[in-house]
Amino acid sequence: MIRHSTFLGAAVVAAALVAPNAPLGAAGSAISGTVKVTGLASGADAVVYIQQAAGTFPAAKPVEMDQRKMQFIPHVLPVVAGTTVKFLNSDPTPHNVFSPDNEKYNLGTWPQGQTKDHVFATCLKPPCVYTQLCRVHPEMEGFVVVLQNPFFAVTNKEGHYEIVNVPPGAYTLGVWHAKAKAQPKPVTVGADKPATVDFTLGR
C-alpha cells in the first residue's frame, strides 16, 4: 500500500518553518499571496522572503531535511544564516549529501536512522542557494536556501504562501524557485494591515 503524503507534507512544512522563527512578542502582520509558475502545473516549492529586515537574527533551532523514499524532504528548505540543518537518512539504502554550490561541502554517506549536521553559517548576498545532491542516487535533488531573516515561507501545492509576524514596515519581497524567476516586489505592512503580494514566475 502506498501512502501519498507529499501533498500534506508540503503544506505542513510551510506553516511549521515560519512560526518558530518569528521574533517573540512581535506584534506583526502577515504577508500572503499566490505564486504561479508559467509552464508548471504547480506553484509549489517557491520561497517567498523579505530580502532585508532591520536587525540581526540569531540562528533558529536546528531544522531537519530527511532523505526518504529516495527524495529530499522537504524539497526546499529556507533557513536563517547560522542555522544547523540535520540531514537524516530514513531509507534502508545509504544516502550521501553534498552540495556543489558556494563553499561546497560533502557530508559523506550514511545508513538508515543516522543524521549528519551542517551549519549554514553565512550568506553574504541572500538568497544563498545550496543544491543538495546524493552521489548514490543522481536523480535526488533538494535545496537549502539561506536567508538574512526569518520572514519567509514556502509555497504549498496550490502556490499559496503566508509569512506571519512581520514587523510593520516597508520591505522588498523576493521570490526564489529552482526553475523560474521573477523580479522582487515592494510591500508595506502595517500593524494590523496584512498585505497580499502575488507573483508570476517565468523561465
Add this chain to the structure above:
Amino acid sequence: MFQRLSAYHFVARAVLALLVLAATESTALAVPAFARKYQTSCQTCHIVFPKLNAFGEAFRLRGYRMPGETAEMVKEPPVSLGAPAYKQLWPDSVWPGEISSAVPLAVNVKLGDVNASTLNEDGTVTSVKNDLQFPREVNIFGAGTLGDHVSYLAEMTFSENPNGSVTVELEHARVDFDSPFGPEDLFHFRLGKFAPNVADGFQEMWISTDAAIDSVFAYNPIGINGGTGLAGDVSPSPIALPDRVRGIEGYGMINHRALWVAGVVNGVGPSPTDTTGRFDGNNAKDVYARFDYKIGGMGLDGDMGGRPAPEKNWRDDSLRLGVFAYRGDASNINFPVTTEEGLNTNIQDAHFLRTGLYASLFFKDLNVFGVYLHGSDSLQTFDAETAARLGTVEPDFHAWFTQADYLFYPWLQGSFRYETVTPADPSVPSLRTGVFNASALIRANVKVMVEYQRDLRQGDNHSLNALLRFAF
C-alpha cells in the same frame, strides 16, 4: 552438415575459429523499466551500464527488490490482483497478487560502425571499413516483480541481417520465486530460459565490452583429437559453459556474504537430424553449482552492517572469490565430423565437466576480475553409416581470462581483457586475444564505445568498432 577437420591444417582452423571470435557479442541488459518504477537514475544500480555496482547486484540477486525495500519506495503503484486478506481464505479463493500499473517494457538499441581485418584460409586478408551496422540489434524486454515473492524477466532480441531480414531470439523468459520460505534471500528459485548464475559476476550484467568472453563461453570441444577452437555455427548447439539455459535454478545468500547456486537444465540441444521436436538433445539433464564468498564491501544482498557506504557508489573495496562446476551429458547427440581420410563420423560427448575459479577485486576505481576454466570431455566417435564405435578419447582443455575495468570519471570507463584458450587437440596452439574498450556515457542512458580486438597470435585478425548503445 559435416565439420571438416584436418590434423595438419591447424593454422587455417585457428583462423576460422577467430572469425567466429570477432562475431560473438555479449548480450547484457540495462533495464530502464526499473528506473521508471523507482523513479531513480541508472547510476543507482549501474556503473557504466550494463555493468552493475554492488547495489545493483544486490537488487538483481534479491529478485529485483532493493535491499530493505518498502512499498513507498516504489513510485509507480502496482495494481492489486486481490487484497492480501484473501490469503486467509485460500483455498477458497485465488491467492492474491500484483502487477505493475504499466507494462514494464524497456528497449535497448545498439548501433555499430565496424572495421575489421580477417586473414582468410588462402592467405589473403579481407578488410571491412566503416560498415555502418545501424542498427545492429534491438532488445525489447520486460522485467519486474509480481507481489512479494515473484519476479520475472522476458527478453526478445531482434538482430538485423545484411539482407534486411531480422533474426529474433528469445533470450530470456523466466519466472522467479524469491524467498518463498525460510529466511529472507536464503532461497530463490527460477525456471525458464535464463542466464545461469553459474556465470554471475563475469557475464550478463558485468561485461561492458561488446565482445563476449569466447574463451570461456564458446570453446567447442568436438574434434577427432579433442577440440581445436571456438564454436561457430555448429549444429547441434556447441558444448560449452552455457550463457543461457533452459531449466530450473536455485540460489541464495547465506549471512550476506556467501552465494550458493545449483541448477538442473536441459543442456545440449538436439542434433539437426532429430525429428522429435524436443528441446533437449537427450534425456539426461545437465547440472551445475557454484559457491562464492565476498570479503569487504557491500554484502551480496546489499547489507552494509550499519557501516557507512562509500559516497561514490561504484566503489566497493572488496574481494569476491568463487568456485563453480558444470557437468553435462551429451550422449546420443551426434556432432558430424569428417576425418582427414574423408570418413564421415559422428562424435558424441558422453559426459563433460567444466570447473572454474572466479575472483573479482574492487579497489577504489579499479575492478580486476577473471576466471580460470578447466574442461574435460569424453568423446566417442561413431561411423556415420554403420554406427560402429570407432574409439573414445578423453581430452582436456583450459582457458582463462582477466579483465581490468578502470573508471576515469563516473562517465568514462576503460577496459582491457586478455583471454586465452588452450585447445585439447595438441596440434593447435593456444588462442590468445586482447580487447581494449573505452566506454563513455554521454548521457546516463546513452553509451558510446570504441573497442579494439586483436588476435595476439595472428596480427592480421583485428577489429576496431565504434558502438552506440542506448536504453529507454
